[in-house]
Amino acid sequence: MPTGPQPSEWLRGVLELCVLRVMADGPTYGYAIAGRLADAGFGDIKGGTLYPLLARLEKNELVIVDWRTGDTGPGRKYFTLTDAGRAELEHGLTRWEAFSARVGVHLAAGGDAFVHSTHSSRSSA
Amino acid sequence: MSESPGVQAAPQEVWERPFVRAHQEWCSAFVLELRLRDVPGPVIGERLGEVEGHCTETGEPPSAAFGDPTDYAREIDAESSPERVSGVWTIAALGAGQVLAMLVGTAAIRNWVSGEPLTYNLVQLGCLAVVAAALLCLPRVLRPLFAHPWVVGAALFAVVTAAGVGAAAASGTSSATVVPVSPAVIAIVLFMVVLALSWLEYRELTGDSADDLVTSPLAPEPRANRAAQRSGWIALVPALMIPTYYLAVGIIFWVFG
Numbered sequence: 001m002p003t004g005p006q007p008s009e010w011l012r013g014v015l016e017l018c019v020l021r022v023m024a025d026g027p028t029y030g031y032a033i034a035g036r037l038a039d040a041g042f043g044d045i046k047g048g049t050l051y052p053l054l055a056r057l058e059k060n061e062l063v064i065v066d067w068r069t070g071d072t073g074p075g076r077k078y079f080t081l082t083d084a085g086r087a088e089l090e091h092g093l094t095r096w097e098a099f100s101a102r103v104g105v106h107l108a109a110g111g112d113a114f115v116h117s118t119h120s121s122r123s124s125a
Numbered sequence: 126m127s128e129s130p131g132v133q134a135a136p137q138e139v140w141e142r143p144f145v146r147a148h149q150e151w152c153s154a155f156v157l158e159l160r161l162r163d164v165p166g167p168v169i170g171e172r173l174g175e176v177e178g179h180c181t182e183t184g185e186p187p188s189a190a191f192g193d194p195t196d197y198a199r200e201i202d203a204e205s206s207p208e209r210v211s212g213v214w215t216i217a218a219l220g221a222g223q224v225l226a227m228l229v230g231t232a233a234i235r236n237w238v239s240g241e242p243l244t245y246n247l248v249q250l251g252c253l254a255v256v257a258a259a260l261l262c263l264p265r266v267l268r269p270l271f272a273h274p275w276v277v278g279a280a281l282f283a284v285v286t287a288a289g290v291g292a293a294a295a296s297g298t299s300s301a302t303v304v305p306v307s308p309a310v311i312a313i314v315l316f317m318v319v320l321a322l323s324w325l326e327y328r329e330l331t332g333d334s335a336d337d338l339v340t341s342p343l344a345p346e347p348r349a350n351r352a353a354q355r356s357g358w359i360a361l362v363p364a365l366m367i368p369t370y371y372l373a374v375g376i377i378f379w380v381f382g
Contacts, residue, residue, distance in 0.1 A: 034183075046192070048190065048200070051175050051179070052201050052203075059205055073178060074174075074177055076178055077174065077342075
């Protein structure tokens, strides 16, 4: 089955949910989030895409932030999910499952129709 | 890797950081755009800290990781808290007021010394309006001025110079209206106005909003931070520039006039 990077507009729609899911495992920072998403097969998420999303989460009080120093690098901004953030993640997961199931059913039905019409046209020829 | 939460070191201006010095052009454009949007200094510093932290980890330059600095500044600002400081436009208005008062006031000193009434014709009033408009538009012009300093700077200089030359050339060429107040009174009152506007500008620059410097949340570099101590002195320079010039011109007119 051929797989490759998904169209960017698909990712744009679910990136916030994926980021919230990463944060559900504990406090984390931008570079680590980008790394987790890359490991999950979402490709290279640029800082210019990721940080505005993180800023929106912060503005909407879905996360709290704190700066920490480390042994390497100048410091990291850590993001921790709030209760509102966890609720948003659960709500988003429920909606995503319903949506993806709906898309799956639709595509499967459309696929059957496509196979059927192709088969019919070959038979008539 | 050990990490300590809640770093509470003295804030350091972003301009002292090696990362910012290494990527001066990108960082300056980013800070300028956020300043023009009246984003508070510490918030700008935090945004720049995110860029520095991310680029340090990935090894990418900010242009590769975050794209165009102006576009990124607009995007991150749109997603951030709407917290604002009054800043740029207020200072532009105060500066324009000071310059206008100085231009009229120094002309009044000249006439005071020579014993003539102060007069203005329509061309001269138009030239004053052009200068005021140019000064009021400065915040709007800063973006293109930063991108094309020679082209936009030359155009701005040409407009202000043309207004000055036009006003000088127009004196005595058409019927002038006498200002019905003694030049001495005008000169003294406008000097008071300049002083008052300077005080307001100084207060704006030093910030009623505590410290509005662009400070970094990242661990300070070894260099000592003297930003807080310097800020008051730095703000005095632009605030006192016009009153000083006003006084100097007045003295020159009195001594050599």
